[in-house]
Amino acid sequence: MLADEFGREVSGVRVSLTDRCNFDCVYCHNEGLGDTRGPMAPREHEMSTDDVVRFLEVVAEFGVDSVKFTGGEPLLRDDVAEIVARTPETMEVSLTTNGTMLPGRAADLVDAGVERVNISQDALDRETFKQVTQAGAYDAVMDGVDAALSAGLAPVKLNMVVFEQTAGYVPEMVEHVAANEGLRLQLIEYMPEIAGHPEWAVDIDRVHDWLAEQADHVERREMHDRKRYWIARDGVDGDAIADDGAVDESKAGMVEIVDPVENRTFCANCHRVRVTHEGYLKGCLNRNDDLRPMGEMTRAGIRETFRETVANRVPYYGEYMIEEDGEWVVNERYLDDPPAGGADAYPTVDETPAETDD
Numbered sequence: 001m002l003a004d005e006f007g008r009e010v011s012g013v014r015v016s017l018t019d020r021c022n023f024d025c026v027y028c029h030n031e032g033l034g035d036t037r038g039p040m041a042p043r044e045h046e047m048s049t050d051d052v053v054r055f056l057e058v059v060a061e062f063g064v065d066s067v068k069f070t071g072g073e074p075l076l077r078d079d080v081a082e083i084v085a086r087t088p089e090t091m092e093v094s095l096t097t098n099g100t101m102l103p104g105r106a107a108d109l110v111d112a113g114v115e116r117v118n119i120s121q122d123a124l125d126r127e128t129f130k131q132v133t134q135a136g137a138y139d140a141v142m143d144g145v146d147a148a149l150s151a152g153l154a155p156v157k158l159n160m161v162v163f164e165q166t167a168g169y170v171p172e173m174v175e176h177v178a179a180n181e182g183l184r185l186q187l188i189e190y191m192p193e194i195a196g197h198p199e200w201a202v203d204i205d206r207v208h209d210w211l212a213e214q215a216d217h218v219e220r221r222e223m224h225d226r227k228r229y230w231i232a233r234d235g236v237d238g239d240a241i242a243d244d245g246a247v248d249e250s251k252a253g254m255v256e257i258v259d260p261v262e263n264r265t266f267c268a269n270c271h272r273v274r275v276t277h278e279g280y281l282k283g284c285l286n287r288n289d290d291l292r293p294m295g296e297m298t299r300a301g302i303r304e305t306f307r308e309t310v311a312n313r314v315p316y317y318g319e320y321m322i323e324e325d326g327e328w329v330v331n332e333r334y335l336d337d338p339p340a341g342g343a344d345a346y347p348t349v350d351e352t353p354a355e356t357d358d
């Protein structure tokens with residue numbers, strides 16, 4: 001496995017299959033690229049099926065053993081099942097989606113090899129859901145969750161971004177997941193780095209403190225050192241948590257917190273490299289000055305660009321951003337010496353074809 005100079009091995013890749021989406025969530029960072037485009041926007045910039053598969057085959061040679069397909073909305077592409085079926089067997093395959101296109105497709109995705117799915121659901125309240133997603137597809141998302149469960153994808157993780165508009169719904173969502181076997185909840189701290197609006201952020205430590213009071217067991221995940229809180233379900237017989245800490249998931253609900261903002265520990269435990277829909281390697285969600293094009297996406301080109309990307313990755317908080325007088329500022333080292341192939345190599349907005357019909 002390749003590692004960067006901070007000892008962080010790269011064991012996973014996150015592949016953005018498209019920057020198009022049928023929602024327009026107010027907070028969306030589009031996997032670090034900024035605004036998404038509408039569902040009907042031109043797609044000729046997107047990596048082809050063969051490009052994605054070739055990329056995965058090459059990184060599997062380096063010991064990368066998991067892939068997350070995301071976007072934009074990955075299921076706007078109709079070749080996802082084919083890509084998954086052609087993904088090297090050594091890789092665990094998961095998908096992050098808004099869920100609307102899972103009905104009718106979830107079983108095929110499972111047959112192809114999808115092992116886990118995360119579905120974004122920011123509220124149980126229809127009106128709030130509409131305000132946040134700027135789409136009236138609440139029922140379609142619920143149907144998507146049902147489709148994933150019916151296809152055997154339990155536990156399904158519900159992704160909820162915690163910010164000003166949704167923070168009040170956290171207890172209700174936790175209760176919902178604790179009452180429903182087959183669901184897990186992931187509370188994601190609102191990230192303003194790409195999306196802007198720092199005023200929308202809420203204090204995630206308060207959510208941690210509240211969950212610690214509710215939880216029967218707390219564990220830490222190796223990835224990002226994330227905390228997971230287990231809450232025993234009401235009315236179950238027997239112990240949900242054994243004396244040795246083993247959890248019986250049929251008897252306890254799980255809530256995981258993703259809290260990357262200004263969190264050095266999170267970044268120190270970051271083991272994934274990203275790929276944009278256009279075939280650029282991206283060493284960090286929050287940076288677009290270190291994008292490296294894989295060009296024609298030949299095996300040799302992918303190999304070299306992957307090596308270079310890993311070698312140049314640095315933790316965002318603690319290295320790229322450092323604290324000075326209580327403020328986070330860009331480490332001068334990265335201003336003076338921008339990485340090769342960085343932002344200049346990435347198409348500007350002007351070079352990206354305009355949206356057509358949305």
Ligand SMILES: Nc1nc2c(ncn2[C@@H]2O[C@H](COP(=O)(O)OP(=O)(O)OP(=O)(O)O)[C@@H](O)[C@H]2O)c(=O)[nH]1
Binds near residue numbers: 258
């Ligand atoms: N800053 C930062 N945010 C991340 C990182 N990984 C995940 N996130 C945030 O968490 C969101 C949800 O992540 P998902 O795509 O559902 O996947 P995940 O939770 O990271 O992965 P699994 O738990 O393995 O399914 C991302 O879109 C980001 O907002 C990371 O490495 N850095």
Ligand SMILES: C[S@@+](CC[C@H](N)C(=O)[O-])C[C@H]1O[C@@H](n2cnc3c(N)ncnc32)[C@H](O)[C@@H]1O
Binds near residue numbers: 159195
């Ligand atoms: C960019 S979306 C792509 C996949 C899919 N369209 C979806 O919504 O699940 C991936 C995840 O990023 C989360 N996300 C987007 N912008 C965010 C932000 N500014 N802060 C925290 N999480 C964000 C979303 O809630 C979603 O769970």
Ligand code: SF4
Binds near residue numbers: 021024025028029030
């Ligand atoms: S559904 Fe996902 S990609 Fe689409 S706007 Fe919402 S967070 Fe962004």
Ligand code: SF4
Binds near residue numbers: 266286
């Ligand atoms: S270095 Fe930090 S901010 Fe960048 S992707 Fe990794 S965890 Fe996220």
